[in-house]
Amino acid sequence: MNLADKFDEYLKANLPRAASFHPHYEKALGVMLLAGGKHFRAQLVLGVVNALRPELTKAAMPVALGVEMMHTYSLIHDDLPAMDNADFRRGTPTLHKTYDEVTAILAGDALNTHSFLLIAEAGLPDFVRCACVRELAKGAGVNGMVLGQAIDCYFENKPLNLSQLEFLHIHKTACLIAASLKIGAIITEASQKEQDKIYEVGIRLGLVFQIADDIIDATSNAEEAGKPVGHDKSKNSFTNLLGLEGAKAAKAEHLALIQAELKTLPNSIENMIQNLISKYLKD
Known part of the structure; x- marks a missing residue:
């Protein structure tokens, strides 16, 4: 079983629980966690x-789940009406559509705070857990x-x-992706120099991730993307500013810089990130 499958199994077994007489609060906490997605940050x-x-x-599994809950x-x-007012996410109706806006707000609040509880209770040294909490915050x-x-x-x-x-x-986008990589390095007690280098790669990786998402919004349909597309016309996106071909060129340029930066990291890290790029970020 690969890491993505192991994490998916762990997530399903460790959804947040909140027994009460509320008709749907507990279920709402898990809807978007169970709706699929790449779990990219947890994989990092x-x-x-x-x-x-x-x-x-x-x-490290509860820490990865905490990062995924934050995301x-x-x-x-x-997706809330006050922001993007989206009807679907990951091919699933958004929480404010399935339930109501109050439920969506509170479920988001709950996942945010629960992420820190998971890290605080992980089976890792105190100083490691503290550093992970700091980086996620x-x-x-x-x-x-x-x-x-x-x-x-x-x-x-x-x-x-x-x-x-x-x-x-x-x-x-990029700060949380970079934090995900750095949190992994913190857990392994890597040197501060290695932590800083991997964070820098994460910032550029996050930009590539966003450019790729903008390209999907401009070229895909809602069924393929698992969410509404075309919403970025009023947004500041790379495709709106640079055009589709310009965005593709910017993505290729950042990917080339990542390849060079990865050479300064251990081979095992380079291979891991290269595999994720090939899986999720190549055209």
């Missing part, structure tokens, strides 16, 4: 651990993903230049 956490210290992969909370809130919080989302929403229908667009998506 586990991929680094498995590459450097495979004996710690099992202990899923962001999707639930991103940085990547997802005030100066990370939330800042990117704030810029994305505020500047809708207000075109940005390329440096501003990259700043937006470095924060909205």
Whole structure:
């Protein structure tokens, strides 16, 4: 069984539980976690651990699930009527459509906070858990993903230049992807130099991930993408700013830079990231 399958099995066995007389709160917590998706960020956490210290992969599972819950909370809130007002995510009706807006907001809040509980209770040394919590909070919080989302929403229908667009998506998307890689390195107790290098690769990988998503939005249909497409026409996207061919060229340029940066990391890390790029980010 590969890492992605092992994580999927772990996720299904460890959905958040909240027994009460509420008719659907507990079920709502797991809907988007179970709706599929690449689990890309969780795979990055586990991929680094498995590459450097495979004996710690099992202990890293709750941390990877915490990262996945943080990402899923962001999707639930991103789809809300106040933001993208999306009807589908991962081919599944969004929570505010299945239930109501209150349920969607609270389910997102719950997954956000539960992610830190999972890390705090993982079977890892205290200083490792503390460092993982810190990194996740940085990547997802005030100066990370939330800042990117704030810029994305505020500047809708207000075109940005390329440096501003990259700043937006470095924060909205790349910071959590880079944090995922670094968290894996933290779990293995890699050197600070290695942690910093892998984080830098993660930032560029996150930009590639976003450019690829923009290209999908511009060229795919809702069935293929598993979510509404064409919504980016009012957004600051790479395809809107650079055109489709320009976005493809930017993606290829960043991928080439990643290839060079990977040469400075252990071969096992290079191979892991190359495999994920081939699986998810190649045309």
